[in-house]
Amino acid sequence: MNAPVPEISIATIEQARKTIANKVLQTPVQLSASLSDQLGVPVHLKLEHTQITGSFKLRGATNAVAALSNAEKQRGVVGVSTGNHGRGLAYAARAAGVRCIICMSRLVPQAKIDGIKAQGAEVRIVGNSQDEAQLEVDRLVSEDGRTMIPPFDHRHVIAGQGTLGLELLDQVQELETILVPVSGGGLFSGVAAAVKALKPEVRIIGISMERGAAMHACLKAGKPVLVEELATLADSLGGGIGLDNQYTFAMTRALVDDLILVSEAEIAAAIRHLYWQERQIVEGSGSVGVAALLSGKVTADGPVAVVLSGGNIDMNQHHRIISGEDVDVTQEVA
Ligand SMILES: *Cc1c(COP(=O)(O)O)cnc(C)c1O
Numbered sequence: 645m646n647a648p649v650p651e652i653s654i655a656t657i658e659q660a661r662k663t664i665a666n667k668v669l670q671t672p673v674q675l676s677a678s679l680s681d682q683l684g685v686p687v688h689l690k691l692e693h694t695q696i697t698g699s700f701k702l703r704g705a706t707n708a709v710a711a712l713s714n715a716e717k718q719r720g721v722v723g724v725s726t727g728n729h730g731r732g733l734a735y736a737a738r739a740a741g742v743r744c745i746i747c748m749s750r751l752v753p754q755a756k757i758d759g760i761k762a763q764g765a766e767v768r769i770v771g772n773s774q775d776e777a778q779l780e781v782d783r784l785v786s787e788d789g790r791t792m793i794p795p796f797d798h799r800h801v802i803a804g805q806g807t808l809g810l811e812l813l814d815q816v817q818e819l820e821t822i823l824v825p826v827s828g829g830g831l832f833s834g835v836a837a838a839v840k841a842l843k844p845e846v847r848i849i850g851i852s853m854e855r856g857a858a859m860h861a862c863l864k865a866g867k868p869v870l871v872e873e874l875a876t877l878a879d880s881l882g883g884g885i886g887l888d889n890q891y892t893f894a895m896t897r898a899l900v901d902d903l904i905l906v907s908e909a910e911i912a913a914a915i916r917h918l919y920w921q922e923r924q925i926v927e928g929s930g931s932v933g934v935a936a937l938l939s940g941k942v943t944a945d946g947p948v949a950v951v952l953s954g955g956n957i958d959m960n961q962h963h964r965i966i967s968g969e970d971v972d973v974t975q976e977v978a
Pocket residue numbers: 699701728729795796825826827828829830831832880881927929930953954955
């Protein structure tokens with residue numbers, strides 16, 4: 645017997661939308677002529693890579709920070725993410741006047757450290773691994789009473805990401821299918837909870853990369869399992885879902901219509917397509933939905949919306965990809 649699915653109600657997501665309304669952008673939707681031609685149905689791109697901090701992670705982080713008590717706000721927040729969640733959390737905390745410490749290992753590249761610092765967070769470099777950075781976070785929580793804001797498996801984070809789904813339904817009235825990138829499943833769970841509550845007939849398809857797709861492996865295993873992290877162009881989709889996952893595994897399992905995997909070559913082709921055909925600079929993780937359409941792995945009988953979830957890509961890497969160079973990151977350490 646499956647455990648009951650944790651409920652993030654539509655009311656909770658609507659409340660989140662009010663909470664973050666003046667703190668995040670309502671990102672535009674653009675009709676893609678090239679993809680609409682190819683699929684024979686309207687294909688709408690949700691330009692969430694143009695969100696402040698370059699990804700939707702700002703939505704969840706802003707909602708989670710807003711939900712803190714005054715005492716918690718005074719003690720501050722902590723996180724371990726070196727990527728889009730770290731940027732989003734740093735920005736959200738600064739906007740709310742809350743102190744934010746992001747812990748990272750010595751192995752994190754300077755560019756990522758600078759990206760987080762630029763959003764106003766204090767960066768603490770500890771140890772030689774993500775695990776050691778996590779130990780410092782645990783200490784800051786237990787000894788200093790700071791609140792850890794996780795990247796996906798958290799009620800207020802999921803509700804915040806779900807506001808993207810509400811927005812999309814307002815912007816595009818007729819939809820048959822929505823494509824959502826999946827890593828820990830916070831974005832997917834929030835968007836699917838919102839959309840299935842209001843328009844249960846809409847198909848919601850998750851997209852991950854072939855290399856290290858944690859949620860896909862967990863759904864297959866029927867429970868959260870450890871998955872080896874591999875280097876990929878979709879670097880924001882790396883990492884596990886947590887063996888003690890509380891929300892996103894059950895929600896994704898209950899709400900997903902299909903979960904599709906795309907290859908490195910397909911991701912590179914999507915980044916190129918988005919640049920040359922749509923004039924958009926989108927990171928690998930944000931391009932996986934377009935990769936699934938271009939490759940023919942997803943087809944549709946009605947209007948499609950694709951969430952372009954983020955734009956934080958190394959511009960040298962982007963330049964090489966759009967110039968047609970064969971960019972292989974698979975030999976790098978994830
Ligand atoms: C975090 C992230 C995702 C995946 O979100 P989850 O909630 O972990 O599934 C997708 N795209 C980008 C750009 C991200 O930063």
